[in-house]
Amino acid sequence: xxxxNDGTSPAASALPDPWRDAAQSQLHDGETALAWLxxxxxxxxxxxxxxxxxxxxxxxxxxxxxxxxxxxxxxxxLELRARDHAGIGTLSLHDTDRRLAIWxxxxxxGNAAHILTTEFERQVxxxxxxxxxxxxxxxxxxxxxxxxxxxxxxxxxxxLLRLWRFARPYRLPLLAGFVLTxxxxxxxxxxxxxxxxxxxxxxxxxxxxxPLRWDLVHRYLGALLAAAILAWCLGWGRTYxxxxxxxxxxxxxxxxxxxxxxxxxxxxxxxxxxxDLMARIGTESDRICLFLSLHLLDFATDMxxxxxxxxxxxxxxxWLAVVTLLPLPLIIWLIHLVRDRLRHGFEKVDRVxxxxxxxxxxxxxxxxxxxxxxxxxxxxxxxxxxNDRNLAINDRVNRIWALFSPSVTLLTEAGLLVVWVFGxxxxxxxxxxxxxxxxxxxxxxxxxxxxxxxxRIVSHTQKAAxxxxxxxxxxxxxxxxxxxxxxxxxxQVQGRIQLRKVGFRYGNRKVLRDLDLDIAPGxxxxxxxxxxxxxxxxxxxxxRFYDVSQGAILLDGVDIRRHAIADYRRHIxxxxxxPFLFFGTIAENIAYGRPDASRQEIIAAARAAxxxxxxxxxxHGYDSLVGERGQALSGGERQRISIARALLIDPPIxxxxxxxxxxxxxxxxxxxxxxxxxxxxxxxxxIAHRLSTLHQADRLVVLEQGSIVETGTHEELLARKxxxxxxxQAQAQDQGLVTGxxx
Amino acid sequence: xxxxxxxxxxxxxxxxxxxxxxAPLPPLSRDPHGQLLLHPVDQAxxxxxxxxxxxxxxxxxxxxxxxxxxxxxxxxxxLGALPPESRTLIRDELAARTHTPVIERILGISSRATPSQWxxxxxxxxxxLTLKAEEDxxxxxxxxxxIADAHGLSFLVxxxxxxxxxxxxxxDHFL
Numbered sequence: 001x002x003x004x005n006d007g008t009s010p011a012a013s014a015l016p017d018p019w020r021d022a023a024q025s026q027l028h029d030g031e032t033a034l035a036w037l038x039x040x041x042x043x044x045x046x047x048x049x050x051x052x053x054x055x056x057x058x059x060x061x062x063x064x065x066x067x068x069x070x071x072x073x074x075x076x077x078l079e080l081r082a083r084d085h086a087g088i089g090t091l092s093l094h095d096t097d098r099r100l101a102i103w104x105x106x107x108x109x110g111n112a113a114h115i116l117t118t119e120f121e122r123q124v125x126x127x128x129x130x131x132x133x134x135x136x137x138x139x140x141x142x143x144x145x146x147x148x149x150x151x152x153x154x155x156x157x158x159x160l161l162r163l164w165r166f167a168r169p170y171r172l173p174l175l176a177g178f179v180l181t182x183x184x185x186x187x188x189x190x191x192x193x194x195x196x197x198x199x200x201x202x203x204x205x206x207x208x209x210x211p212l213r214w215d216l217v218h219r220y221l222g223a224l225l226a227a228a229i230l231a232w233c234l235g236w237g238r239t240y241x242x243x244x245x246x247x248x249x250x251x252x253x254x255x256x257x258x259x260x261x262x263x264x265x266x267x268x269x270x271x272x273x274x275x276d277l278m279a280r281i282g283t284e285s286d287r288i289c290l291f292l293s294l295h296l297l298d299f300a301t302d303m304x305x306x307x308x309x310x311x312x313x314x315x316x317x318x319w320l321a322v323v324t325l326l327p328l329p330l331i332i333w334l335i336h337l338v339r340d341r342l343r344h345g346f347e348k349v350d351r352v353x354x355x356x357x358x359x360x361x362x363x364x365x366x367x368x369x370x371x372x373x374x375x376x377x378x379x380x381x382x383x384x385x386x387n388d389r390n391l392a393i394n395d396r397v398n399r400i401w402a403l404f405s406p407s408v409t410l411l412t413e414a415g416l417l418v419v420w421v422f423g424x425x426x427x428x429x430x431x432x433x434x435x436x437x438x439x440x441x442x443x444x445x446x447x448x449x450x451x452x453x454x455x456r457i458v459s460h461t462q463k464a465a466x467x468x469x470x471x472x473x474x475x476x477x478x479x480x481x482x483x484x485x486x487x488x489x490x491x492q493v494q495g496r497i498q499l500r501k502v503g504f505r506y507g508n509r510k511v512l513r514d515l516d517l518d519i520a521p522g523x524x525x526x527x528x529x530x531x532x533x534x535x536x537x538x539x540x541x542x543x544r545f546y547d548v549s550q551g552a553i554l555l556d557g558v559d560i561r562r563h564a565i566a567d568y569r570r571h572i573x574x575x576x577x578x579p580f581l582f583f584g585t586i587a588e589n590i591a592y593g594r595p596d597a598s599r600q601e602i603i604a605a606a607r608a609a610x611x612x613x614x615x616x617x618x619x620h621g622y623d624s625l626v627g628e629r630g631q632a633l634s635g636g637e638r639q640r641i642s643i644a645r646a647l648l649i650d651p652p653i654x655x656x657x658x659x660x661x662x663x664x665x666x667x668x669x670x671x672x673x674x675x676x677x678x679x680x681x682x683x684x685x686x687i688a689h690r691l692s693t694l695h696q697a698d699r700l701v702v703l704e705q706g707s708i709v710e711t712g713t714h715e716e717l718l719a720r721k722x723x724x725x726x727x728x729q730a731q732a733q734d735q736g737l738v739t740g741x742x743x
Numbered sequence: 744x745x746x747x748x749x750x751x752x753x754x755x756x757x758x759x760x761x762x763x764x765x766a767p768l769p770p771l772s773r774d775p776h777g778q779l780l781l782h783p784v785d786q787a788x789x790x791x792x793x794x795x796x797x798x799x800x801x802x803x804x805x806x807x808x809x810x811x812x813x814x815x816x817x818x819x820x821x822l823g824a825l826p827p828e829s830r831t832l833i834r835d836e837l838a839a840r841t842h843t844p845v846i847e848r849i850l851g852i853s854s855r856a857t858p859s860q861w862x863x864x865x866x867x868x869x870x871x872l873t874l875k876a877e878e879d880x881x882x883x884x885x886x887x888x889x890i891a892d893a894h895g896l897s898f899l900v901x902x903x904x905x906x907x908x909x910x911x912x913x914x915d916h917f918l
Contacts, residue, residue, distance in 0.1 A: 587797065599797060599805055600820070613815055616794045616807050619895075623799035625881065 018065050019051050026062075026069050031055045034123070035116040039063075041088065041104040052091070052103055054120055059093065061103065072100060076128050080120045082113050089113050159468040160461070163288065166252050170245045177242040181297070184234030185304045189312065190227035192442035194220050196316075199435030243293045250289030257281050257474050264474075265481040266545040280474060284467035291464035299457040302450045309443050316439065317432055323422045324444050327415040328451075334411055335455040338404055343459055345397035352390045359383050412448035419444055481547050487564035493571045494556045495521040495652040495683035497542065503550030504537055511537045512706040515551070521652075524684045526694035528724060529703035535687045538703070539655050542685065543572055555653075573646035573682070575675075577658035579638040586615055587622040589641055593649040601648060609644035610674040611637070636667030643674045654679060656686040660693060668693070691728055700724060768817055771829045779836050781808060781817060789816055793833045798841065799883055806833065843899045844870070846890070849910040857917070858893065865898065872898055877917050888914075 015023055015036055023033060032055060039050035039061070050067075053060040059080075060071045072078070077096045082089065084107060091113060092102040105113065167174065198220045206212045258281055269277075306328075313321035363370055363379045370379055423437040502515040512534045519525055527535045540546050542553060544560055552559045560568055570593075581589050590605055591597040597605075602622065606612045614637055618624040626633060626641070633641070639659065646654065659675065660668040672693065679686075688694050695714055702710040702717070702724045709723050717724035769783045771791075780788040789810050796805040808817035822830055844865035853860035859874045873893035874880070881889045888900040903911065 585800075587800070599801060603796060603805065612807075613809075613813060616796060616809065616815070617813065620798050621794065621796045622805075623797050 015051075018049075022062070022065060023051065023053055023060075026053075026060060026071075027055060028057070031057055035112070035119040037091070037103075037105060037112045037116045039103045039105050041106060043102075043104075045088075045104065050103070052116065054116055054123070056123060059120070061101065070101075074120075074124055074127060076124065078124055080117050082117045084113075091117070159465050159472060162472055163249070163253075163292075163468055166249045166256070167245075169252075170248060173241050173245045177238055177245065180234055180238035180241065181301055182304065184231055184238050185301055186308060187227055187231040187234055189305070189308055189443075190231075191224055192439050192446065193312065194224050194227070195442055196433075196435040196439040199438050200433045201435075204434055239297075242297050246289050246293035249292060250285050253288065253471060254281055254285045257285065257471055260475055260477075263479060264477060265479055266540065267480055268477060277474075280470050284470050287467045288464050288471070291460055291467075295457060295460040295464075298450075298453055302454045305447060305450065309447055313440065313443065316436055317426075320419075320423060320426060320432060320436070320440055324419050324440055327418055331411045331415055331448075331451055332455055335408055335451060336458065338400070338407060339455055339459065342397065342400055342404060345393070345400060348393050349390070349397060352386070352393050356383070356386045356390060359386050408451070412445075412451065415448060416441065416445060481544060481565065483565055484562050487567065488558055488562045490555075490563055490567050490571065493652040495519075496554075496556050497653065497683060498554040498557070499538075499551070500554065501551035502538075502541065502548050502553060504534075504541060504546065505549050510706060512541070515706075515708060517701060517708065517711075519683050519685070521683055522681050523698045524679055524686065524696065526697035526700045527685060527687045527703060528691065528694065528700050528727060530727075533703040534706040535703055536657060537706075539657055539685060539687065542653075543574065543655065544568060570649070571651050571653055573649055573651035573654045573678075575639070575642055575646050575654075575656045575659040575678075579635075579642035581626045581633075581638055581641060584625065585620075585623050586618070586626055586641060589626060590622075590644045590648055592645050597648055602644075605644040605648040606641075608647050608674070608677045609640045610670055611640040611644050614640075634667075636664075636671060639667075639671055640674055643671070643678055647678055652682055654682040654684040656684065656688075658687050658689060660688065660690070691731055702727070768819065768825065768829065770826075771832045773832060779832060791816060792840070793819075793836050795837065795841070799889070806837070842867075843889075843897050845899045845901060846906075846910075848907060849913045852913050852916070855916045859917075861913075863898070872896070874917065880917055 015033065016038065019036075023036075027033065033053055034056060035054045037052045039052050040047060042048045042050075042063075048064050050061065050063045053062075056074075058071045058073050060069055062069045072093060075095075079094045081092050081094060084090065089105045089107055090102065091105070093100045107113075197216075202213055202216050202220070261277065261281070310321065310325055313324060359379070359382055363383075370376060419440060423432070423440060426432045427434060427437055497517075497519040499515050499517040502512060503510065504512040515538070517525075527538065529535050537546075541548055542560075544565060547561060552561070554560065555563070555568070555571075573593075582592065587599070587602050588595075590602050590611075594601075599622075603612065606615055606622075615622055615624070626638075643659070656675065656679075660671050668690075686694060686697065694700060697714070699711055700714060700717055701708055702722075704723060710717055710720065712720065712724075718728065769781055772780045772782065772788075774780050774788075774790075778790045779793070781791045782788045791808040791810060794807045794809055795802060796807055803822045804820060806819040806822060807815050808819070810816040819825060819833065822833060825833070844867050846863050846865055848864040850862040850864060850869075852862070857874055857876045861872050861874060863870060863872060872890065874890065875893045879891040879893075881891070883889055886902060888903060890898040890900065892898065900906065900914070903914065906914065
């Protein structure tokens with residue numbers, strides 16, 4: 001997999017800049033860097049920038065740039081041991097007698113230590129035995145970006161620009177909305193303009209003794225009314241169009257995020273809290289939507305008003321315009337200052353609120369535990385404590401908040417006062433008419449009202465940007481279980497599953513190693529082992545919830561990674577320990593894997609799963625609602641529904657993951673009968689904690705620490721007196737049974 | 744499903760998965776106690792209770808006949824395919840055991856918050872129902888509403904749009 005003609009491996013070409021030349025100069029002819037690890041901690045845990053470099057012949061170390069290089073030629077018996085604890089990784093080099101060297105590094109370099117040790121092991125192994133001609137899966141891992149995990153970036157306002165992807169389909173309505181905004185804003189500015197001639201040509205001459213000119217009164221008042229109605233119409237159209245568009249953008253965003261989320265592998269869900277994901281799709285998209293439809297629109301309108309007002313004022317009287325507009329930036333700045341204080345307080349309120357929610361999220365799902373241990377009082381105290389903190393912080397915020405609104409009024413009044421003073425001075429010096437001053441005051445008082453909301457745009461933008469960032473976090477996540485570019489269609493499934501040297505690790509922890517297993521079509525395999533031995537992981541791999549790290553899983557001779565994921569999973573029936581029923585009718589739940597199933601098929605599946613009769617006893621039969629808020633069903637009943645669900649899709653491969661673990665033995669018998677119907681003629685993998693449920697398995701596979709230690713039938717394994725025998729004995733003793741009476 | 748018989752007798756063998764016997768449904772009768780009796784050939788009559796498998800989505804199809812111990816003894820895939828006498832007997836029995844009043848008008852509600860007492864006019868006359876919580880109103884796929892009374896009786900609103908304006912306005916508070 002080496003890429004370049006110059007012979008440098010991808011790992012070496014990815015060396016950090018200061019090292020590339022220094023490392024290259026150390027290498028002999030024909031020697032290539034295979035893996036590297038930044039050694040960023042010294043012996044006394046001081047930070048430094050060293051480098052550990054592995055080539056096909058040697059292990060090289062340099063303490064810091066410019067320092068002397070040390071090197072150890074690779075020889076059989078050499079061993080590189082890696083471990084990590086509390087964020088610090090330790091690598092030590094040993095020969096058969098003693099430790100040769102020890103290095104420490106932070107885990108900033110992610111996977112690099114793992115890649116280095118694996119590569120090291122392989123190189124040392126190849127010293128004694130020649131490398132196999134092809135090891136496709138293992139070769140791949142050296143091409144993994146050996147680098148550092150990317151630093152999370154703070155959200156910037158730029159995240160909002162990415163929303164354009166969702167806004168683009170609505171370009172035309174957006175443009176229409178913008179034009180309407182322009183025109184309606186202009187229309188709303190006509191009214192103050194008309195006060196000018198109304199004063200100067202009608203009212204003041206009348207006060208000075210001339211007769212009232214009714215024709216002018218009619219004309220101006222009529223124009224005022226017309227402008228008001230026009231502004232109303234246009235404003236309505238603008239708000240309606242833009243709100244519609246932003247609502248649609250929000251909806252598209254939600255659907256896109258949810259659709260993407262559904263496609264992400266289980267691994268992604270493992271690291272995320274449900275509440276957080278739900279909040280991202282619900283609250284954040286709504287916040288963005290609100291920002292677009294309300295805050296951004298208001299701000300744009302305000303800016304337009306400001307510009308147009310300024311233009312009009314300057315055209316009437318530049319001097320007065322300057323005096324009028326001058327205090328504006330100052331006022332905005334002062335408002336912003338007060339807001340900043342407030343925002344700090346509001347953030348605190350948000351955090352305390354989250355704390356309250358956490359108490360609820362903890363105790364409501366766990367209410368059985370709370371009650372069983374009679375801890376209601378303590379939970380109430382916990383809630384009250386959080387609530388009291390909420391109260392205290394709110395009190396503090398309200399003290400500033402109460403001051404805020406009057407302060408804004410005071411500031412705007414002060415601004416108006418300046419205009420009055422200068423205006424009266426100008427009128428006194430015959431520079432302007434009373435009408436002009438009135439018009440100015442009308443314009444500016446309209447405008448001052450909006451200052452407060454304008455000053456909020458900063459925090460609104462920040463909040464929306466955070467929301468956008470959190471949503472794009474999901475959208476940018478690439479699936480670790482990729483769809484093949486040219487999927488091989490699945491036609492008739494025989495059900496032969498072959499595991500070829502399968503290895504898997506979570507991060508640096510190896511969960512499965514070198515597993516080889518052939519499952520014949522129709523064979524029933526029982527998986528046995530202590531918890532943590534890798535049973536569930538194996539099943540997750542066969543379901544392709546995760547992809548293998550090494551080796552391959554073949555279905556009827558084809559690597560499962562070459563099939564489209566959904567196409568492949570359609571042929572697998574899965575019955576889990578905790579049957580999950582969705583909110584809906586029983587019929588819908590049974591037909592979950594095949595929504596087009598007829599009623600007859602649903603009933604037939606329920607009959608085979610021994611669920612038919614208890615379903616008939618429910619008040620609405622198959623139409624009864626189950627799942628959250630639905631009919632209360634017992635664990636055994638729920639399990640039988642989930643068995644019916646697996647039966648209905650008639651899968652050639654069946655996986656039972658502790659299907660009977662959570663029910664009592666009487667129910668287990670009932671479920672077992674249902675399962676017997678289910679496993680007939682299908683390749684079945686069955687995990688069961690109670691070994692007695694696995695007696696009829698064709699073969700038992702005993703796993704220990706990620707490897708297969710024994711295979712055989714129940715009798716064979718008992719006779720062998722190995723790991724299975726030990727497990728069996730332990731369980732038999734627990735149940736107070738003699739081994740002989742069980743077989 | 745063309746290979747499924749329209750009605751059948753369930754084989755009392757312990758293997759219900761394959762239990763859809765192909766024998767047609769034996770004749771039915773009503774005994775002096777008002778119970779329905781099934782008369783299998785060469786066997787003593789069995790007291791049966793008909794139960795709809797899909798009472799909401801398919802009231803006329805998929806009816807199970809349960810024996811005295813709750814075990815299924817017979818199956819009617821389509822009521823219409825039965826002989827008229829049996830059909831009438833089953834239909835009467837079903838009607839006697841289950842009743843879903845249809846709400847024609849909502850006359851008044853005691854409060855907009857639940858629990859709420861509703862005065863309703865149904866196809867069976869005036870009555871009161873108590874709605875415990877909003878989620879007791881269930882939307883059926885065909886647009887109908889099924890309203891569960893606090894005491895377990897279900898009321899049906901076949902089509903909200905068919906209600907008069909006043910009823911719709913009252914109902915809207917809870918949807």
